[in-house]
Amino acid sequence: MEKLENQPCPVCKKNTCTLTEEEMDVPYFGKVYIFSMQCSNCGFKKSDVEAAERHKPVKWSFTVEGDEDLSVRVVKSSEAKVKIRGIVEITPGPDSEGYVTNVEGLLNRVKHRIEASIEDEDDPEVKKRAWKHIKKLNKVLVGREKLRITIEDPSGNSAIISEKAEKSKLK
């Protein structure tokens, strides 16, 4: 792992940012670089992942059907759009992150995002819907319910590594 300390922070402009770059081999996908940036002054954090090889724009679909699907590897770049049917759509943007995880990790991230979004929510209807989604995710996370996940990535830097995952061209 390479590490660069005391770099300028894009947010607070102080030289308090630490950059790290890590290489990882993802079976059936290839080598990826994981970049991260963290500022000790203002708390700014950002991470992304890039494949060493060029990949074409891609759409991945995967149905989580049980326990064993939770450990399926997922590579998600910051340019990817993640759709979880009936629950949420995560679109790329300035605070979109890239990471290498598994289905369980991805669903937990989504769950935490929903939980954080209702902390200051006053609308009972919005809250109710959010709790329904959290419950659904909890059931999927213990292998009791199915869920369809789609990842669309124009950069091609994303993947769902499973024989069951469907890969298609991104239109």
Ligand SMILES: [Zn+2]
């Ligand atoms: Zn900063």
